[in-house]
Amino acid sequence: MIDALREQITSCILDGNPIRIKIDLFYQNGREFYFGKKHGLHPVLVHGYDPSRDNIYIVDDISEYTEYCVPFTEFLEYFTENEAITDNSITQYVLKHSHSSNINEKVIQNFVSNLLLLESELFDSISNILQLADIYPFALKHEDLIETLSSTIYRKCSERYRLLKLLNLNNDSNSIKNSIIKKMDQVLDDWLLLRALSIKAIYTRNYGKKLIDNSRINLHRISKLEREYHILFYSLIHNFNFNFSAEQEFYH
Structure with a gap:
């Protein structure tokens, strides 16, 4: 086999x-x-x-x-x-190379349009992070918590990768590039910290007030950072200026 x-x-x-x-x-x-x-x-x-x-x-x-x-x-x-x-x-995946920039332009424009359709839903979902903070002592004892946090971190890593590719396609991204990447890295670091705190609690069976409070503070900070990041991200999307000389990098 x-x-x-x-x-x-x-x-x-x-x-x-x-x-x-x-x-x-x-x-x-x-x-x-x-x-x-x-x-x-x-x-x-x-x-x-x-x-x-x-x-x-x-x-x-x-x-x-x-x-x-x-x-x-x-x-x-x-x-x-x-x-x-x-x-x-x-x-x-059978790669079909097209010499028509119009086709690639349409694909990327559809991608950006889909992101815009999800804008309201995505901002609404950020409130779920605060709900997790409220129930964190109970969630901490659930066997799937670490797996869920790990999946979130892996998705954020993927999101960061796509962000970098998207920034390469935007002619006007230089002014926002550093700030949006920095904000994304702060978000990712805090999700990693939350997972580390959760793993420590689970493996040491220490569910004390100090750890719970620190984790809740961390979740409130994540919620704030996620909202700030997505404000920057959608500011970029709403004013997207395509640079199709970089399109091959997008499809790499």
Whole structure:
């Protein structure tokens, strides 16, 4: 089964087609909540293969959303004893290169339009962070809290990656680029702090008032930072000025 998987992956990549495939986080070093402790499926993008070194290149959010070079033998271990391997079908992306900037312009404009449609819903959802602060002592004792916080952090890493790509497409982004990235990093740092506090409480079984209060303060700060970040972000989106010379970077 593993040999067949290797052959299928290399065949797709050598044909020039990146693939999306689910791995088992139990076997992937770098995620302390899962590695060697808990099984969980997670999609990664495989987009390159170096046969001389037998390495593959993936895009994932292990520590941040970026490219990683992984020995193929190590990557195949991510599927060992994975019960879901039978329905773990590979999604192959056949790249169609278009020389029409009008088509790419339409795709990016649709992307920005969809973001605008979600604006109100997204700002409303920020209030859920304060609701979590209210029920935090109860949430802290729920077995899925760390997994939920980890998923939030991984999504924020992905969001940061997309933000950087989007900023590359905006002719007028220089004035806002540093402030919006700094705000995003503050948001991400505080989610990481909350997870660290929660892990400490769970593993030491210390649910004292000081830890609860610090975590609630942290959640209120996250709510404030998230709102400030999204105000900056939507200010950028509402005044988006396309730079299509950078469009290939967006699709990378």
